[in-house]
């Protein structure tokens with residue numbers, strides 16, 4: 001009994017020592033935390049906010065196999081988690097499939113999403129070079145970019161996604 005108590009006390013203490021702020025209490029000014037670099041991660045369609053880095057589809061293929069295919073399937077065609085590639089041009093068909101490559105309007109969102117959310121069991125664990133490589137791999141699977149080009153903070157925002165013009169504004173007056 002004492003051992004269990006001592007173990008839980010140690011656990012509590014260690015959590016207190018290493019606690020990192022992850023949110024602010026409601027009603028407080030959000031600026032303080034949201035402006036810190038680890039939380040201020042938004043990347044806009046024109047590439048503002050992209051970190052310096054580079055990566056190729058070949059490097060991304062290896063990383064994908066190691067860190068992503070257990071959920072998204074080999075070649076990113078889907079498994080327990082959704083497919084990320086394929087079905088480009090299917091949105092107007094009887095069986096539309098929203099994959100990253102068929103649906104997402106901006107390649108910069110892919111970088112933003114992977115960096116902050118994936119792998120789902122280890123978010124924020126990838127370096128910028130790894131995220132550029134994984135983005136290159138996913139986009140090249142549908143020929144959106146050639147398989148042999150290097151993606152970096154300059155080239156990624158220039159990519160035209162297939163469904164870029166497929167969205168209409170909910171607030172047309174505010175464009």
Ligand code: HEC
Nearest residue numbers: 067068070071081084098099100113114118119120121134
């Ligand atoms: C442990 C399982 C798991 C692993 C490993 C994983 N993912 Fe995911 N991924 C998910 C789940 C579940 C979702 C859906 C999350 C949601 O909709 O909120 C997702 C969603 C995504 C999406 C958005 C898809 C869409 O159309 O909305 C992308 C992009 C993505 N993952 C990329 C990756 C990459 C790249 C890796 C490897 C670095 C990776 N994932 C590893 C489970 C995983």
